Amino acid sequence: MKHDRFKPAAGTLRTRVFQVIFESDTPLAKGFDIVLIGIILTSVLVVMLESVPALRDAYGPWFRRLEWGFTLLFTAELLVRLYCLERPWQYLRSFYGIIDVVAILPTWLALVLPGAQSLVVVRLLRTLRVFRVLRLMEFVGEGRLLIDALKRSGRQIFLFLFTVCMLITIFASLVYLIEPAEAGFTSIPASIYWAAVTLTTVGYGDIAPVTPLGQSISVMVMLIGYSIIAVPTGVFSAEVIRSIRADRYSEEACPGCGHDHHEKRARYCLRCGTWLDETTPDPRTLDEKTPRE
Known part of the structure; x- marks a missing residue:
C-alpha cells in the first residue's frame, strides 16, 4: 500500500x-x-x-x-x-x-x-x-458506516441525552430538598452527581439517601435508568443496519417486475431475471442475435 x-x-x-x-x-x-x-x-x-x-x-x-x-x-x-x-x-x-x-x-x-x-x-x-x-x-470502510450511523442518529441521541439531563436535574433537585446535608446532599450540583450515578445504575454509594422518601426516589431513578439505558443502543443499531443496507443494496427498481432491493453488484433481477443495467444491452440478447457459423 x-x-x-x-x-x-x-x-x-x-x-x-x-x-x-x-x-x-x-x-x-x-x-x-x-x-x-x-x-x-x-x-x-x-x-x-x-x-x-x-x-x-x-x-x-x-x-x-x-x-x-x-x-x-x-x-x-x-x-x-x-x-x-x-x-x-x-x-x-x-x-x-x-x-x-x-x-x-x-x-x-x-x-x-x-x-x-x-x-x-x-x-x-x-x-x-x-x-x-x-x-x-478495508476496515476504514466499516468505520465509515459507523460514522454515518452516528450522524444519522445524532438528533435522536441528542434528544435522548437532553431528556436524561432534565430527569437528572429534576430528581437531584427533589432529593436536595428532601435529604439532609449530612447525607452528602450539600448542594444541587452534588445531588446531580448522585442522580447521574444512580440513573446510569453505577451506584458508587459515596452519597446515598437516608430518608424513606429519598430512598423511594432512588428506586424510581434506578428503574428509570434500567428502562432507558437501551434506548441509544437501539437507535444507533438501527442506523447501523440502515447504513449497511444503503451501502450494499440499490434502490433502483427492476425494469421487468419493479423489485427494488438488489445488491449493487447484481446484474440480473433476483425475481424475474431481467437485465438491470438499462444503459447497456443484455449480454444474453447479444449472444442470441450473433449469427453462429
Whole structure:
C-alpha cells in the first residue's frame, strides 16, 4: 500500500529509503514497520513501569536511560522520514506527522518541565500504523458506516441525552430538598452527581439517601435508568443496519417486475431475471442475435 499523498525526493538512496519507511509492499518495509511498532510498545511499557514507585526506586536510572534511548531513536527516525520526502512540511502537517512530533516532544520538554516525560504514552497512537502493515485498511470502510450511523442518529441521541439531563436535574433537585446535608446532599450540583450515578445504575454509594422518601426516589431513578439505558443502543443499531443496507443494496427498481432491493453488484433481477443495467444491452440478447457459423 502506497502513500499517494507523499512522494520521495530525487535520488536513488532517498527513493529506496522512502520505499522501506512509507510502504509495506516488500518484506523489508513490512519488517521495518513491525519492528517500529514493537519499539513503540516497549517504550510505552517502560513509561508505565516507571510510574510504579517500587520499580522507579529500584530501576529509575535504567528507565531514564531507556527513555532517552527511545527518544533519540524516534527523533532519528523522524529525521530520516523527512529526509526521503520531496515535501517534508506536507508530512509534518499530516496526521501521522503530528503524532510523530508529539511522540518525541515530552522527553525533550522534560529538560525544561520536570514530569513531562510521563506524556510519552501518546506514542501508543503511533501503533495505528499497524493498519497499514497488516493491510487492514478495508476496515476504514466499516468505520465509515459507523460514522454515518452516528450522524444519522445524532438528533435522536441528542434528544435522548437532553431528556436524561432534565430527569437528572429534576430528581437531584427533589432529593436536595428532601435529604439532609449530612447525607452528602450539600448542594444541587452534588445531588446531580448522585442522580447521574444512580440513573446510569453505577451506584458508587459515596452519597446515598437516608430518608424513606429519598430512598423511594432512588428506586424510581434506578428503574428509570434500567428502562432507558437501551434506548441509544437501539437507535444507533438501527442506523447501523440502515447504513449497511444503503451501502450494499440499490434502490433502483427492476425494469421487468419493479423489485427494488438488489445488491449493487447484481446484474440480473433476483425475481424475474431481467437485465438491470438499462444503459447497456443484455449480454444474453447479444449472444442470441450473433449469427453462429
